[in-house]
Amino acid sequence: MKFLGYLYRFLSNFVFLALVYYSLNLIEKYPQRVMLAVMILIYAGMHSASALRSFYFFQRIERLEGEARRLAAIAAEGPNATASRKQIVGDVADLRHAGEMKAYIDLLFLALVILLCIAKIVTN
8 A cells, every 4th residue: 555655646746747847838928838837836835845844744753753662661561562562653653654755756746847847937
C-alpha cells in the first residue's frame, strides 16, 4: 500500500505538471500566459509552503518517537506491553517516513512547475 501511495502521488503530480505545461503552451498571447503563470506560481508557492511546514511536523513526531522509546525502556511492565509499544512506535515511524517521502515528491514536482512558469514568463 505504501508504494501505491507513492505511485498515486507521483502520477497526480505528473498530471498536474503536464496540464500546466499544456495550458501555458496553448495560450499564444503573452499577457494572458503571464497571468496564468502567475496564478499557477501563487498556487505552487502556497502548496510548497504547506509541504515545507509538514517537515516541521514530521520533525516533532520524530522527537516523540524517541521519547516514547525512552519511556518504554524505563517502564518495564512486562514483555507483552513492551512489544506492543515497540510495534506502535515502529508503525508511527513508518507512517512518518512515508509522509516525508510524499512531501519530497510534492516538492520535486512543485519545483518543476515553478521553473516552468518562470521560463514561460521570461521567454516571449
